[in-house]
Amino acid sequence: MKTIRHLTILGSTGSIGESTLDVVMRHRDRFHIVALTANSSYEKMLTQCRDFQPQYAVMLDEDSAEQLDVEIRKEGLETKVLSGVESLEKVASLSEVDTVMAAIVGAAGIRPTFAAARTGKQVLLANKETLVMSGRIFMDVVKQHQASLLPIDSEHNAIHQSLPHNFKGDLSEVGVRRILLTASGGPFRDSSLSSLEQVTPDQACAHPNWDMGRKISVDSATMMNKGLEVIEAHWLFEAAPEKIQVVIHPQSVIHSMVEYVDGSVLAQLGNPDMRTPIAHALGYPERIDSGVTSLDMFKIARLDFEAPDFERFPCLELAYQALSSGGNMPAILNAANEIAVESFLGGQMPFTAIPSMIEQVMQTISHKDVKTLEDVLTADAVARETAREWLTCMA
Numbered sequence: 001m002k003t004i005r006h007l008t009i010l011g012s013t014g015s016i017g018e019s020t021l022d023v024v025m026r027h028r029d030r031f032h033i034v035a036l037t038a039n040s041s042y043e044k045m046l047t048q049c050r051d052f053q054p055q056y057a058v059m060l061d062e063d064s065a066e067q068l069d070v071e072i073r074k075e076g077l078e079t080k081v082l083s084g085v086e087s088l089e090k091v092a093s094l095s096e097v098d099t100v101m102a103a104i105v106g107a108a109g110i111r112p113t114f115a116a117a118r119t120g121k122q123v124l125l126a127n128k129e130t131l132v133m134s135g136r137i138f139m140d141v142v143k144q145h146q147a148s149l150l151p152i153d154s155e156h157n158a159i160h161q162s163l164p165h166n167f168k169g170d171l172s173e174v175g176v177r178r179i180l181l182t183a184s185g186g187p188f189r190d191s192s193l194s195s196l197e198q199v200t201p202d203q204a205c206a207h208p209n210w211d212m213g214r215k216i217s218v219d220s221a222t223m224m225n226k227g228l229e230v231i232e233a234h235w236l237f238e239a240a241p242e243k244i245q246v247v248i249h250p251q252s253v254i255h256s257m258v259e260y261v262d263g264s265v266l267a268q269l270g271n272p273d274m275r276t277p278i279a280h281a282l283g284y285p286e287r288i289d290s291g292v293t294s295l296d297m298f299k300i301a302r303l304d305f306e307a308p309d310f311e312r313f314p315c316l317e318l319a320y321q322a323l324s325s326g327g328n329m330p331a332i333l334n335a336a337n338e339i340a341v342e343s344f345l346g347g348q349m350p351f352t353a354i355p356s357m358i359e360q361v362m363q364t365i366s367h368k369d370v371k372t373l374e375d376v377l378t379a380d381a382v383a384r385e386t387a388r389e390w391l392t393c394m395a
């Protein structure tokens, strides 16, 4: 007998959200969608409501919620439409929900992801920003409320798959020497440094291997994404920064590796398609079909590896700095990066100004300890304000 999982998908209209629904669609007998959420794209949400008939649909934006509600009633659907951040938290913590896919992009995902952890859900974590901003606090909440955490980020999901089942948080206890975190190097791995000044948002979002949302695509182009992932790996696997080696692997076939003290290196491979880690986490511990095609080894033919270039990708260095400073710094790094990416995508500053803005913001704000989620949100707000001031000065 298959047990039915009752799901809330936070960020269902995004790239991860849509891939999640694609996997769910293949297993209607295993999953029941209780709630879907989005920012403002109510037309996409309407289609999802038709297809999955959730009990709740939450739009962060109130006007979009009203428009959705009108359409839902016109069609005679029974979905209840809600709006606002509190409603995101509500549907992440409903007693009838056992599993929450946390796939909102950016710091906006932190509150509902915490709400899911506080109510002991199985949290499928795509929103890496939660761990970057509040690693220790979030991991403590997960433990305290007996929530469980499965990583969706392909690298962390690969590491999870390459670790032994008895891993309880102490890497040396299970004989791990280090983690090899792979990175494609993004679209500008080989571009001349001088050409980066002229890069357009569309060029930055054209990732060679992965099809993703625009924010994470820009993060991949600056390699801030890998920096955020180093911090994410640090918290998920209790790995000291020096035990995490970033490896450039342009084909994105190896999704990450774990090296053991006996010299064995275990890797997880597959086509670069997020439905694999999503299906892994949705079905866990069982394996379920994801719709991803077989890896064609003959077509791939070769796998390449390079060391990361910190001069080309200053964001990677900034992330390591934020991790070693700790306290409010990772939240500041993340917030400054979100404003920088948004400004670059909006045509307000060049691609190469992204690391400059982040560095400036990190230098302007003093280091502080963070003990609560509120402390983290304060650091986030201060960093956003500082970043906006920097932008005004530059204009």
Ligand code: NAD
Pocket: 010, 011, 012, 013, 014, 015, 016, 017, 037, 038, 039, 040, 041, 060, 102, 103, 104, 105, 106, 108, 109, 126, 127, 128, 129, 152, 153, 154, 210, 211, 212, 213, 214, 215, 216, 274
């Ligand atoms: P996306 O931009 O495609 O989708 C984001 C989703 O969040 C949408 O449903 C949007 O409506 C919702 N949203 C946006 N702003 C919101 C707000 N302020 N409040 C509430 N909801 C809001 O993003 P994505 O690429 O799917 O990424 C989602 C998360 O998954 C990110 O944290 C990203 O780092 C992570 N991730 C994505 C990929 C990928 O392949 N796309 C891979 C690994 C990790």
Ligand code: MG
Pocket: 153, 154, 155, 229
């Ligand atoms: Mg990743």
